Amino acid sequence: MNMSWLISLLIYPLILITNTEKVSYKGYNMYVISTENEEQGRKLLAVQNQNLKIHFLKQAVNSKLQGLTSVVVSPQSNAAFNAFLRKNNYDFQIITKDFESLLKSEQPRSKRFAVSPNSINFEEYHRHAKINSYLRSLAETYPNITNLLSIGTTTEGRELLGLNISYNDKVKPMILIDAGIHAREWIAPALALYIIQQLVENSNNAKLIKNVDWIVIPLLNPDGYEYTHTTNRLWRKTRSRGKYCFGADPNRNFNFHWGERGSSDDECSDIYRGSKPFSEPEIKAFRDLILRYAANIKLSISLHSFGQLILHPWTYTTNLPANIKELNRLGIHVAETLKNATKANYGVGPVSQVLYYAAGSNIDWIMAVAGINLTYVIELPPQHDNTMQFILPSRFIKDLVSKSFEGIKTFHEYIENVYV
Ligand SMILES: [Zn+2]
Known part of the structure; x- marks a missing residue:
């Protein structure tokens, strides 16, 4: 089928970024589409790969292209898109018409x-601003266990802050946690803040900081995050200025197999790798922080949404890392904890096999270049059978972050058992 007529009808609001008026999604339909065979997967992927005018929230997953895809479609394009789905026998659900x-x-x-x-x-x-002021106040209130880290400045001049949580001056194994590299994944910084609050302000958790140090960067891409609040809720990238479009995917900007499979050289793409490795100041700052502490960091965890997955390297190849057994065993252990706490079944595996290629991502670089062998991505779960994805109503935040903290404790327990 010739897609061009369809594609031309579909509106992709993210690339119309020359004005700063708030993007309204009034009357946009959200679909969750199930692809059951490779042909269906290919057709949908073709729409995504060849044209940016369709707004994909999540692409069909796994190597056979089976799985769920979420799309948001403008009112003008809805009839054509709906017809395309019916003609090709997709099983789909309209989650909302607004x-x-x-x-x-x-x-x-x-x-x-x-x-x-x-x-x-x-x-x-x-x-x-609120996140930064909270970090500052913790550093003032708890000087014995916290140290404010100012790691750099974003393209738009925002200060990148993190917190080093450390009980005394003794050198200890360290856990690094980052969140918010993807702007629209709001629940990820919320969990990072909860982890900080629990480690610093809840004295019942003193044992978690006794033998292990922590660094938490709760919001790695504040320019993009602020943009999702002020202008476009579904923005994913940074806000650096390109020739035609804004922003790079900061999680394709690391210098290990940079520019390979699963990244794009089209600066308007949601997975644009950037003009060169570490082109984004946020990622350069993160790199320098990691290198400064690399000798102590035993485990890194990057928080994302959504997926209900615990992922590890590689993202650039389907070959497996040398320590695959340990990565997998620990991942499964954490998944079991999370299942007990949240009732959700988490999948475990390498990004390239469970999801898709994503060369230039942080976890590959952290393992291969910084030499930190335990490096994971947690994709937090959607709610209500997939209807709530990036869009997680605020009434669910507390329950999800407090239960997900149990998984973080399991990671800690492993580091304490193995390295202390
Ligand atoms: Zn993400």
């Missing part, structure tokens, strides 16, 4: 949660 109304559910139900700069809550998603 994506904008789904976005409203992310706003806090009331403002009664407004709190001082010294504390944080998990009833709402916080802006970058």
